[in-house]
Amino acid sequence: xxxxxxxxxxxxxxxxxxxxxxxxxxxxxxxxxxxxxxxxxxxxxxxxxxxxxxxxxxxxxxxxxxxxxxxxxxxxxxxxxxxxxxxxxxxxxxxxxxxxxxxxxxxxxxxxxxxxxxxxxxxxxxxxxxxxxxxxxxxxxxxxxxxxxxxxxxxxxxxxxxxxxxxxxxxxxxxxxxxxxxxxxxxxxxxxxxxxxxxxxxxxxxxxxxxxxxxxxxxxxxxxxxxxxxxxxxxxxxxxxxxxxxxxxxxxxx
Amino acid sequence: xxxxxxxxxxxxxxxxxxxxxxxxxxxxxxxxxxxxxxxxxxxxxxxxxxxxxxxxxxxxxxxxxxxxxxxxxxxxxxxxxxxxxxxxxxxxxxxxxxxxxxxxxxxxxxxxxxxxxxxxxxxxxxxxxxxxxxxxxxxxxxxxxxxxxxxxxxxxxxxxxxxxxxxxxxxxxxxxxxxxxxxxxxxxxxxxxxxxxxxxxxxxxxxxxxxxxxxxxxxxxxxxxxxxxxxxxxxxxxxxxxxxxxxxxxxxxxxxxxxxxxxxxxxxxxxxxxxxxxxxxxxxxxxxxxxxxxxxxxxxxxxxxxxxxxxxxxxxxxxxxxxxxxxxxxxxxxxxxxxxxxxxxxxxx
Numbered sequence: 162x163x164x165x166x167x168x169x170x171x172x173x174x175x176x177x178x179x180x181x182x183x184x185x186x187x188x189x190x191x192x193x194x195x196x197x198x199x200x201x202x203x204x205x206x207x208x209x210x211x212x213x214x215x216x217x218x219x220x221x222x223x224x225x226x227x228x229x230x231x232x233x234x235x236x237x238x239x240x241x242x243x244x245x246x247x248x249x250x251x252x253x254x255x256x257x258x259x260x261x262x263x264x265x266x267x268x269x270x271x272x273x274x275x276x277x278x279x280x281x282x283x284x285x286x287x288x289x290x291x292x293x294x295x296x297x298x299x300x301x302x303x304x305x306x307x308x309x310x311x312x313x314x315x316x317x318x319x320x321x322x323x324x325x326x327x328x329x330x331x332x333x334x335x336x337x338x339x340x341x342x343x344x345x346x347x348x349x350x351x352x353x354x355x356x357x358x359x360x361x362x363x364x365x366x367x368x369x370x371x372x373x374x375x376x377x378x379x380x381x382x383x384x385x386x387x388x389x390x391x392x393x394x395x396x397x398x399x400x401x402x403x404x405x406x407x408x409x410x411x412x413x414x415x
Numbered sequence: 416x417x418x419x420x421x422x423x424x425x426x427x428x429x430x431x432x433x434x435x436x437x438x439x440x441x442x443x444x445x446x447x448x449x450x451x452x453x454x455x456x457x458x459x460x461x462x463x464x465x466x467x468x469x470x471x472x473x474x475x476x477x478x479x480x481x482x483x484x485x486x487x488x489x490x491x492x493x494x495x496x497x498x499x500x501x502x503x504x505x506x507x508x509x510x511x512x513x514x515x516x517x518x519x520x521x522x523x524x525x526x527x528x529x530x531x532x533x534x535x536x537x538x539x540x541x542x543x544x545x546x547x548x549x550x551x552x553x554x555x556x557x558x559x560x561x562x563x564x565x566x567x568x569x570x571x572x573x574x575x576x577x578x579x580x581x582x583x584x585x586x587x588x589x590x591x592x593x594x595x596x597x598x599x600x601x602x603x604x605x606x607x608x609x610x611x612x613x614x615x616x617x618x619x620x621x622x623x624x625x626x627x628x629x630x631x632x633x634x635x636x637x638x639x640x641x642x643x644x645x646x647x648x649x650x651x652x653x654x655x656x657x658x659x660x661x662x663x664x665x666x667x668x669x670x671x672x673x674x675x676x677x678x679x680x681x682x683x684x685x686x687x688x689x690x691x692x693x694x695x696x697x698x699x700x701x702x703x704x705x706x707x708x709x710x711x712x713x714x715x716x717x718x719x720x721x722x723x724x725x726x727x728x729x730x731x732x733x734x735x736x737x738x739x740x741x742x743x744x745x746x747x748x749x750x751x752x753x754x755x756x757x758x759x760x761x762x763x764x
Contacts, residue, residue: 311490320482320511333498412541
């Protein structure tokens, strides 16, 4: 416990040191302040932005997009992964397609989706959905396929068959790898959402950053990046907490 | 009537296997890796395709699915469910069959008591020791009161003393419940400790079936001999009790001392890896020491197989690279010592 506290202190210290370095470098005039504002200035802009209500509005739009896209994409992805993993035929037929889609970055679909879906609220969500869906199918599939075949055999002799075997044995057994995958995909969802908003949305943090860029507001851009980093970090921390709690309960980690 | 009967079972790993297992019997299927042992269990459980017929109590079960056959399965890697506690493991199969409420609780408790794992009820598999995990896997398999318990080398990854203890526990449990059991292993000592009868399986073919001593001492097939560790089996022509627990026998022309329990020793078996080879006679070596001539030295992998002729007897010795004295070659005179305690005996009353 003491070691853990020490570790956290060190973690916090390194982040504080980074901000301090940033502040000092800027104050010492490494670059003109309008190109490289100090940390304190960036924080002030952040508060200012929040006061106008702009930040809250655009942040909540981005958050909702991430939540819907990630939530739907990953949950449907897990279900599809389970279904494919369950049937040998489905696995053989569909795995190559999943593996192929897995290597295509989600942002590559943006131009296509602009044409197919149009510039509306469904478009960014569709991109984030795909960004979470394909990797979660892949992760679930590989997670289940890596289980010992005797797990399935024993479950069968005990009477677990069909969807029951899927949900009572295979899904929970693959949960550690699914959660590890979800942690990565939560980060990807934020990144992808930001990119979509920069390129093709009329709202959201990405748009805010593009507007700031057109008015040369480096402080605002940095403030938005800080928000993005913090949100992404928070998402991953929540999933990691659930993961660690589960793994500890099951005895994977002491 | 046999409890389990296999009739002409063939598939990718098995060739026309016929086997009968009696009610309450513990049948050990002994064979090297790749012999088809696991496949044989999977056939009985209905987990793989096969030709031929499997009968339970005289009724064919070929059209029944694994869960309808009523088998308990303990695989080699145990396949414990990491997300379920010990208690939930035992309840798993019962729940799948619709057992609920008080009855579920009672039956789970009964099985835990049977295997002495009540104190582990709320623990998860990864927090258990190897021996505890074994007990949980067995508990899960017997909870449904299966028609037959199928065990696939479950004690493989444990240390020797624990293996011995678990064998005794399994034997007691199996006899106590009268549970027909098929236990697969490649370990001859395990077969000897556990089996009512042994079936030797090599490359998908069943070579011989019988009580351990019968298979061990009476087999004539060299392939079976290899599975059993190529023991030097000799027939005895005379028998004399020398001392309590010690007898002198004459077997195929050589006289030696052997441990004695009761009855008359008819055959002896000398494990080839226990035979001691010496270039010169060690004056300390008084008993069971013979002069012989090396007839053959064969290197097989990291082992040497040395055949020494002593009178009419050709004795096989197996030595590892470290143990083998390379100056011993074909035609050399050597002294052979057979340690008394390693001589196995077959007796008749």
